Amino acid sequence: MSATEHLFCTQCGNLLWIAEREREARCSSCPFKRGVSEFLDVSIVSESGPRDWQKKYGVQPVIKENPELEAKEVKHKRQVVDDDCPKCGHKGLEFYTLQLRSADEGQTVFYECPDCGHKFAQNT
Numbered sequence: 859m860s861a862t863e864h865l866f867c868t869q870c871g872n873l874l875w876i877a878e879r880e881r882e883a884r885c886s887s888c889p890f891k892r893g894v895s896e897f898l899d900v901s902i903v904s905e906s907g908p909r910d911w912q913k914k915y916g917v918q919p920v921i922k923e924n925p926e927l928e929a930k931e932v933k934h935k936r937q938v939v940d941d942d943c944p945k946c947g948h949k950g951l952e953f954y955t956l957q958l959r960s961a962d963e964g965q966t967v968f969y970e971c972p973d974c975g976h977k978f979a980q981n982t
Contacts, residue, residue, distance in 0.1 A: 936970070948973035 866873055867885035874883040874892065884891045936952040943951060948971050955965040964982040971977075 939969075941969075943971035943974060943976055944978070945976040946971060946974040 867888060867890045869890045870885060870888050872885050872887045874885055874890075876883050876894065881894045882891045883894060936954050938950050939953055940949060941951050942949050950972065951969045952972055953967055953969045955967050958966045959981070967980045967982055969978050969980070
């Protein structure tokens with residue numbers, strides 16, 4: 859069994875939920891259930907730290923809260939095209955695409971000048 863297989867129903871594949879009073883994990887779609895004792899010494903990935911039931915049953919998260927990482931701002935880099943900005947003339951516009959119209963039509967390309975911040979869109 860992989861590290862996360864115990865979190866899912868073996869019959870329908872849904873995520874199990876913990877029924878603390880009955881000390882078991884249950885599927886919300888079918889009658890499958892699993893005893894909480896199967897979760898002991900199993901690591902669960904959690905971005906927000908351990909929950910009350912994790913503490914109660916001795917299940918520890920793999921990812922623990924780290925305030926230093928949360929404070930860091932992540933700057934995503936965009937692709938660059940060698941076109942001139944229509945506002946300031948700077949060569950090299952950042953761009954990204956989104957499918958905003960129906961699937962049989964082209965994408966919308968959004969451009970942004972890294973120099974002056976001018977933004978514009980073009981339908982392709």
